[in-house]
Amino acid sequence: MNHKKRQHFKKLLLTELKRHAQHINDEQAKALEIASDEVNESSDLALRDVIQEMALKLSDRESQIVADIDQALMRMEEGSYGMCVRCGHEIDERRLEAVPTARYDAACQTEMEAAKGQRAGPSL
Ligand SMILES: [Zn+2]
Numbered sequence: 001m002n003h004k005k006r007q008h009f010k011k012l013l014l015t016e017l018k019r020h021a022q023h024i025n026d027e028q029a030k031a032l033e034i035a036s037d038e039v040n041e042s043s044d045l046a047l048r049d050v051i052q053e054m055a056l057k058l059s060d061r062e063s064q065i066v067a068d069i070d071q072a073l074m075r076m077e078e079g080s081y082g083m084c085v086r087c088g089h090e091i092d093e094r095r096l097e098a099v100p101t102a103r104y105d106a107a108c109q110t111e112m113e114a115a116k117g118q119r120a121g122p123s124l
Contacts (some may be wrong), residue, residue: 001080005093012100017069023064024057047073052101068101084108 001009014036021029033055035047051070055063075081082091084105088097104112 001090005080006076009081009096009100010073012097013069013072013076016100017054017066020058020062020066020070021054024054028054065101071103072101086112 017036018029018032021032028050032047035050048070048109051066053075054065055070058066074079082093082096084090085092085103086108087105089105089107093104095102095106102109
């Protein structure tokens with residue numbers, strides 16, 4: 001994935017993050033705005049602090065979403081964003097477009113859901 005594509009997905013993730021920040025308060029949203037300023041490349045650490053503080057104030061479900069976004073941003077820093085954490089293949093960009101926090105490619109997701117379905121099924 002090239003730099004331009006990464007920036008595109010980073011923007012998607014940050015937009016999602018800001019939507020959740022609005023559920024907290026203006027101060028937090030403003031802190032996020034400053035921390036995620038693309039011009040300031042050295043702001044990554046500050047951004048993570050803001051995200052973690054944010055997660056504490058959200059409901060369980062929302063804080064899980066925020067944690068997923070946080071992890072996706074972390075993978076982006078490490079350079080592993082867009083690759084399946086299970087098999088290492090590149091995740092289809094259309095899939096990332098729909099779910100920017102996706103950790104698995106479609107094949108692994110299907111396999112894991114099938115496996116889960118089997119376990120959850122009736123034990124005869
Ligand atoms: Zn995979």
